[in-house]
Amino acid sequence: MHDADKNNFLNLNREGVWPGFTLNGLEPREDGSLQLTSLPLLTAAVPDVVKTAGAPNGPSGLAIDATGTLYFTDPAANRIMRVQGCDGCVQAVSCVGGMGSSPSRFHTPRGLLIPKNRNALFVADSENHRIQIFDLDTFQLVGIWGEIGLGLTSSPSSLPGQFNTPWTLVSDSAGYVFVLDYGNRRIQKFSPAGDVIPSFCDAVQASGLLKQPSEIAVLDRSGSLWILVLDLPPAGPPTIFAFTPDGQPVKDASGNAISFQEAHMQQPMGFAVCGDKLYVGDNALRCVLEYRFDPNFSFCGEAIGYQGPVASLLCDTKGNLWVHSGLDLAPIALREESGHAMHGVLTRDPLQVPDRSVVWHRLKALLEPLPENAHLELFAYATSDSSDKPEIHVDAANPFADARWQPVAMPGHADVTDLYIGGAQATFLWLGALFTGDGTTTPILNQLRVEFDYPAYDQYLPAVYAKSADCGEFLLRLLSLFEALFTEVEGEIASLPKLFDPNAVPKGFLAWLASSLGFDLDENWNDAKQRRLIAEIFRLYGWRGTPAGLRELLRLFAGVDAVIVEPLQQAAWWALPDAAGSCCDACADESSAAGPAWQDTGNSILGWTTMLAPAQPQGAVVGTSAVLDQSHLLTVDQFGSPLFSDVAYQFSVQVLRGQVNCAESLARIRAILDQEKPAHTVYHLCIVEPRMRVGFQCRLGVDTVVGGPGRSLSLSSDQILGEETRLAGGAESRLGAASQLGVTMRLS
Secondary structure (H helix, E strand, C coil), rough: CCCCCCEEEEECECEEEEEEEEECEECCCCCCCCCCCEHHHHHCCCCCHHHHHCCCCCCCEEECCCCCEEEEHHHHHHHEEEEECCCCCEEECCCCCEECCCCCCCCCCCEECCCCCCCCCEEHHHHHHHHEEEECCCCCCCEEECCCCCCCCCCCCCCCCCCCCEEEECCCCCCCEEEECCCEEEEEEEEECCCHHHHHHHHHHCHHHHHEEEEEEEEEEECCCEEEEEECCCCCCCEEEEEECCCCCCCCCCCCCEEEECCCCCCCCCCCCCCCEEEEEEEECCCCEEEEEEECCEEECEEEECCCCEEEEEECCEEEEEEECCCCCCCCCCHHHEEEEEEEEEEEEEEEEECCCEEEEEEEEEEECCCCEEEEEEEEEHHHHHHHHCCCCCCCCCCCCCCCCCCCCCCCCCCCEEECCCCEEEEEEEEEEEEEEECCCCCCEEEEEEEEEECHHHHEEEEHHHCCCCCCCCCHHHHHHHHHHHHHHHHHHHHHHHHHCCCCCCHHHHHHHHCCCCCCCCCCCCCHHHHHHHHHHHHHHHHCCHHHHHHHHHHHHHCCCEEEEHHHHCEECCCCCCCCCCCCCHHHHHHHHHCCCCCCCCCCCCCCCCCCCCCCCCCCCCCCCCCCCCCCCCHHHHHHEEEEEEEECCEEEEEHHHCCCCCHHHEEEEEEEHHHHHCCCCEEEECCCCCCEEEECCEEECEEEECCCCEECCCCCCCCCCCCCHHHHHHECCCEEEECCCEEECCC
């Protein structure tokens, strides 16, 4: 096993940031690892009629209300359909629709809108050149925009507030509505009350940017509102422009109007914004395209699974992207971020160790286990010429086809995740990675590790193998294969100490670590408590069998603060005083050394500071302490044991009632005491009940006496009979129990 120098390797993912890397078709996850770009994924099969349907001749409408009911237009049948949010039932909205120009009738309805601030359904009645507004609860007509008078047939008009074939409409968070007036090639803005705001349209037209606007969407970017407009000029590529809520073009740092053209868009229709993502339907490609704003729109890929026409798109709050095919069928749901791009390329600027050339040894990918149909391949090229850059073709099937890349001519999907580089000393290292998948899975790359000037296994071989003139790097490459096999084992051996560290051991090893210490973990404890107790248990074992250790265990495992009392520590035996005189000088000296003799009652009060032994310390002695039926015999080894027989090997555990509030707590305390006490001892568990404590505990009439008799006379005390004592008296007075003031009760 070799020792790795901390200065001979580089980790290229630094705290979730990949400095110097270029991501194509890839995106970082929340934890900083890399994966293929997330895309919408089809959740159900596309009907055959949709697969063969032609491109729609205009947009349709999609809207969703607070209950999850989805509304969509059927332009050919002049009606509004809905998919019930509760049961998925598809039906036409009753009492609304049908060919005609009278109120509640339609002629080619297209765009739909349910504003956030209003419980109403807006319908772009395209060929009637108006917007009809219906109450969502009753579907009563509550307003019409674009007609001179209610009930009058509208005709195309270019006046403010009038329309010529309105197509789509959107609203912002404040309730302002933007209508794409397709026939007039303009966008009109209305207040929440329905009043037209001509200044917006005038500003947009004054910019001269739009030739034929065909789709609109609202992008709320960090509190900055943009109105996105898809322009389809008669000659030229589709272009997306951005405008402020005042109609001014959004400009970049150079003062130029922001615009976006992308080669993938050929015949776009359908526009939806979800967060920082823009979805565009394309009827030439018959798919849904995803773009991401970072900070300009960049192409991410095609939605996975959907192939068919697109007349409208809608994002809901549950992570679904709805696609309206333009037919009278229910919209098709795609799940956002459930699919992935099928191809991604990771490249980096040339890597260099400062101020020296090195022997580049190894490029290793640390990644999650590869799912089925997900693959990752690493590539590297070492050189001392910074201009000697190998070619990379990002959009090609094999972006690393340049012969300078290592490895060369590898079979497809070889999953090269641990690459030996080797070769002579070089200053620069070019590296890259190819991610592939089937659209439903992705590799997840956590880290790239580059090793250089690395001590390989050849240092452990006999010296004869150091001569590599005949075989070149064959031996080193062969040894690197074995090294790759044993790296994980060596890493596990090197990391063994962490298995014995309660704060570092993986959660799955906590029970093993506890059992190695003779300690059983409680499954009800959280992770932090388990680790803390394991860390404490070794220290507590040093206190095992002592009052301090027992108190600490009760605190940790039962949550009680116990008081442990040993009667033997409080025992004081009653001894009669020595004789006034001594029989000899030796006895006098011994008495003097023992301390002052007992005097009067100052230090030996029977029943208070002293106690009598339960039996003669020396046992039965014939002629002195041997009394029939009241004596017992002792051996020499048992001499003096009766002095301690009543209190030895016993202790009392006192716990406050407030800390033992259920039977389970009491059982837990007893279990800990039975397990941890010395085997030859017995204990008494005492639950300390609350008593009268002024300011803390005082229950009048229950455990608190308001009035009562005086103290009883105690002999051999300084009490005076008749003044502060009594020989006998009545029962104590208690409130609520035979407490008649002046008859059976008196106050002190």
